Amino acid sequence: MATSAHELTRLDLRGTKCPLNWARAKVRLEKMAREDVLELVLDDPRGAREIPRAAEAEGYAVVGWHKDGVDWVIKIEK
DSSP states (O other), rough: OOOOEEEEEEEEOOOOOHHHHHHHHHHHHHHHHHHHHHEEEEHHHHHHHHHHHHHTTTOOOOOEEETTTTTTEEEEOO
């Protein structure tokens, strides 16, 4: 039986403001394999709103988004 071997990569972007946080996330996504997931942790409210929109506009799938205390966690599948 074949199993999924997709990787989860975590990128801590706390302290990084929009649009630089999306630029860093995009560079990491471009280096990842198809169907791998990038988990972003950020504390910038603007980035939490804009990154999912930007990711979907670039053809990526946002597979998770939630607030965790003062931080936001966004999961994007390549």
